[in-house]
Amino acid sequence: MDTNDELAEALGVFMEEARELLAQMEEILLREEAGGGSEEDLPALFRCAHTIKGSAGMFGFDEVVRFTHVVENVLDRLRNGAIGFSRQLVGVLLDCQDHIAGLVSTIAEGGTPDIARSDELIAELRAWTAADDAAGAAAPRQLPAESAVRVAASGGGGTGSDYWHLSLRFAPGILAEGMDPMCFINYLGTCGRIVHVETITDHLPTLDEADPELCHIGFEVALDSPAGKEEIERVFQFVAENSHIVILPPHSKATEFIGLIESLDEDSARLGEILVACGTLTPQELDTALRAQQQSRQDTPPRLGAILVDSGMVAPAVVGAAIEKQQRNEEKRRSETKSLKVPSERLDALIDRVGELVIAGAGTHAQAVKIQRRDLQESASLLLSLVEDIRDMALRLRMVAIGEVFSRFPRVVRDVSRELGKDIELRISGAEAELDKSMVEKVGDPLMHLIRNSMDHGIEAAEVRAASGKPVRGTVALNACHESGAIIIEVADDGGGLDADRILKKAIEKGIVAEGANLSTQEIYQLILAPGFSTAETVTNLSGRGVGMDVVKNNVEALRGTLDIDSVPGQGTTIRLCLPLTLAIIDGFHVGVGSTHFIVPLDMVVECVELPTGLDHFDYMEQRGEALPFVRLRQLFGEHGPAHIRPRVVIVRFAGKRAGLVVDRIYGKCQTVIKPLGPLFEQVPCVSGSTILGDGEVALIIDVAQLIQGVVTRNWQATHGGTARGATALAA
Amino acid sequence: MTNDMVVRTVAAARRGNDNDDVSSGGALYLAFLLGHEAYAIEIECIREIVEYSEPTAVPMMPPSVCGVINLRGGVVPVIDLAVRFGADPAAIGRRTCFVIVEVAHAGAVHVLGLVVDRVNAVTEIRSGDIEPPPAFGARINTDFILGMARSNDGFVIILNVARTLSMAELATLGKAGADSGVLLAA
Numbered sequence: 001m002d003t004n005d006e007l008a009e010a011l012g013v014f015m016e017e018a019r020e021l022l023a024q025m026e027e028i029l030l031r032e033e034a035g036g037g038s039e040e041d042l043p044a045l046f047r048c049a050h051t052i053k054g055s056a057g058m059f060g061f062d063e064v065v066r067f068t069h070v071v072e073n074v075l076d077r078l079r080n081g082a083i084g085f086s087r088q089l090v091g092v093l094l095d096c097q098d099h100i101a102g103l104v105s106t107i108a109e110g111g112t113p114d115i116a117r118s119d120e121l122i123a124e125l126r127a128w129t130a131a132d133d134a135a136g137a138a139a140p141r142q143l144p145a146e147s148a149v150r151v152a153a154s155g156g157g158g159t160g161s162d163y164w165h166l167s168l169r170f171a172p173g174i175l176a177e178g179m180d181p182m183c184f185i186n187y188l189g190t191c192g193r194i195v196h197v198e199t200i201t202d203h204l205p206t207l208d209e210a211d212p213e214l215c216h217i218g219f220e221v222a223l224d225s226p227a228g229k230e231e232i233e234r235v236f237q238f239v240a241e242n243s244h245i246v247i248l249p250p251h252s253k254a255t256e257f258i259g260l261i262e263s264l265d266e267d268s269a270r271l272g273e274i275l276v277a278c279g280t281l282t283p284q285e286l287d288t289a290l291r292a293q294q295q296s297r298q299d300t301p302p303r304l305g306a307i308l309v310d311s312g313m314v315a316p317a318v319v320g321a322a323i324e325k326q327q328r329n330e331e332k333r334r335s336e337t338k339s340l341k342v343p344s345e346r347l348d349a350l351i352d353r354v355g356e357l358v359i360a361g362a363g364t365h366a367q368a369v370k371i372q373r374r375d376l377q378e379s380a381s382l383l384l385s386l387v388e389d390i391r392d393m394a395l396r397l398r399m400v401a402i403g404e405v406f407s408r409f410p411r412v413v414r415d416v417s418r419e420l421g422k423d424i425e426l427r428i429s430g431a432e433a434e435l436d437k438s439m440v441e442k443v444g445d446p447l448m449h450l451i452r453n454s455m456d457h458g459i460e461a462a463e464v465r466a467a468s469g470k471p472v473r474g475t476v477a478l479n480a481c482h483e484s485g486a487i488i489i490e491v492a493d494d495g496g497g498l499d500a501d502r503i504l505k506k507a508i509e510k511g512i513v514a515e516g517a518n519l520s521t522q523e524i525y526q527l528i529l530a531p532g533f534s535t536a537e538t539v540t541n542l543s544g545r546g547v548g549m550d551v552v553k554n555n556v557e558a559l560r561g562t563l564d565i566d567s568v569p570g571q572g573t574t575i576r577l578c579l580p581l582t583l584a585i586i587d588g589f590h591v592g593v594g595s596t597h598f599i600v601p602l603d604m605v606v607e608c609v610e611l612p613t614g615l616d617h618f619d620y621m622e623q624r625g626e627a628l629p630f631v632r633l634r635q636l637f638g639e640h641g642p643a644h645i646r647p648r649v650v651i652v653r654f655a656g657k658r659a660g661l662v663v664d665r666i667y668g669k670c671q672t673v674i675k676p677l678g679p680l681f682e683q684v685p686c687v688s689g690s691t692i693l694g695d696g697e698v699a700l701i702i703d704v705a706q707l708i709q710g711v712v713t714r715n716w717q718a719t720h721g722g723t724a725r726g727a728t729a730l731a732a
Numbered sequence: 733m734t735n736d737m738v739v740r741t742v743a744a745a746r747r748g749n750d751n752d753d754v755s756s757g758g759a760l761y762l763a764f765l766l767g768h769e770a771y772a773i774e775i776e777c778i779r780e781i782v783e784y785s786e787p788t789a790v791p792m793m794p795p796s797v798c799g800v801i802n803l804r805g806g807v808v809p810v811i812d813l814a815v816r817f818g819a820d821p822a823a824i825g826r827r828t829c830f831v832i833v834e835v836a837h838a839g840a841v842h843v844l845g846l847v848v849d850r851v852n853a854v855t856e857i858r859s860g861d862i863e864p865p866p867a868f869g870a871r872i873n874t875d876f877i878l879g880m881a882r883s884n885d886g887f888v889i890i891l892n893v894a895r896t897l898s899m900a901e902l903a904t905l906g907k908a909g910a911d912s913g914v915l916l917a918a
Contacts, residue, residue, distance in 0.1 A: 356805030596789055637791035675807045677790070677800070678842060679899050684792050690800060690807045698788040698802050 192225020403431030436582035458495035588672035592665035594641025597699035630660030837899035
């Protein structure tokens, strides 16, 4: 594998990680805004920014590092309790989070980052960073904003240590920048005596994963020096900005050590080692404590921390923080093992193989039936049903919770409701309902449109709501549930409901329906899905351009779903999407033309009839008083296989039109696992994919829409000949 | 030699290929017959050899694309090399089989089946024994030829797989086929 590939792969991992972290930040910020934040949130928020900054630094995304660093500073102050959350701060931080996301994707795509916007936001953040200058009187020197060196305030005694304590975590890329961590430690020797150096190797990867050009180790240094803090700081003046350097003066307060323990992200560092590494304990003190732990031969030996406190070696607060960190790390690890990431190609390969197993099993069963061995038949059918179970389970592996899509809407609702000046609450239920990963990706945009639409058109202005006796705060409810092999997603608002008269009037005005048309209420509601329809009197930023709803309808239909509208005047509107759980399987209608098998998507099939005789010169037939054009697949596909004396017509419905497909044989309904045909057949119109039938034969899936469209356009070009008449009728 | 034996030799050859390469400076090729002509393809491109089964024809494709087969649950397109080289379609005989090859296209590896009349053997050909393709005289487009190697019974044509099975070109053929199919039906 060449380095470029590796880099691209690493970049992919970084992008994915950044996206997840940013999503997490957003979630926390929204929770804080709603007032439902927990204690865990602030450190988590800081960690998100910190990790993004660190990873971006590895790729040399300087602008991301520069900007995120400022954000991180503010988050750090939040975490330390130096500042509190305000509505305003959450707003700015959300903007910052958006900006980081923008920066990351622009830079990763090779674009130029929007530095002006960064500076703008940094200036806004200054209100929260600048407060530091006034309050932080203890800070001996104002460090440049870009510097990552943090200096803890010195205070009265607390711990027994007589030495400076330095905690050094250099950036992984420090070697590439021409700096050797060893030089710093050597140079430190010029300021005083280095009492002890503890090397932190927790981040060392395994040998085959290790990149020898990266610095994976950190140091904890105890320094006996008469020098001032400034002098020691100067040693690290040139360290890359995403290094993490903490300098604690002698006799620092216990709380400062706790802060240090929390800021380090070593996972499995044992409590004792952390304390020794921090200089709170000497190695000898640790040894004594360890021995004490071994000697107390109880069933449940006391935790090391307890012994340390008992023997008066460390202050309880320090141990408490360390134990808490240890527990948190364990919890984190446990929750990490609950789910694992698997590349989707691997799942697909598994599903393919299991599908083949089902076919092989069916073959074995057929053989057993053939040789009339009852016992073999029984075991073969048991095997087959087990394999089918496994196939269902394998397909379920691709399922993800719809909550993955829903999670982005709270932010949308927040932003849009501000923009509209309405107070709107989003209620989500059924986020755990599962559907295929590929569906999840495609259902987001249509839902976004629907939610914006409900907020803009559905929910009335506050005064109107108050006047009609409704709560001022509007509600948009997003609900998902499973129903007979499909997923139902509802977007419901408690707004004014649809005004059927107004819709009809508008539709007539726009020429969508003829005047005097007699439509049911349902049919009138469906008109809002027509292209070019919009009832909003004013065109707002959000909707009202009349492009939304018909796009939604098309998207939903492309996913083989349906869209229903329900509305009660004065009480609200509910839009209900019904989507299949997966795109990988369709219900197919199996037909034969010559010796080839074809699958027509079942939801397009209306009915099947026999082809009336005497139509050799026409390509349309009479059906219930109407002319029904049809396509002879045998001729169209140039099939020469055995024909049937009585061909059948499969009547399909597409975009409101009906047409017939003349086939030789009809086999019936079957579950079809769609397999793509690959680039070689991309150009073939009218075939959208393939599948493997129970007997191992390959069947082609007919793309009805393209086939009919193709026949129509072709007959526009060639208006002579037999096929022309039928298709003209179809086009009309 | 039966197809089964060839398959085993292919596997063994792939395993031992590195050593052979170093010791003798030669590379391994799979030799097969197409009509009366002997061809060879570098073994690195070959995934396996499978028994012939009637492919499912895909409508509106040119005659060089026979259709698709089910290869253990995967749908694999099959190319008739004889037609690709401008000859008549391969006559299906007892020894007809599919040589399954891997072709890189647009950053992904695609699997294609080739209809051949008979698989001969896995042979080692030293690079020194390969001569450049003749300027004319070969029955097939010289672009498709990587070189000619002498064997006991005359010359073996070593195919340029990337060029012969260029997905981009085959797909364009598919488009042309689709267009002509439309014209034909109209």
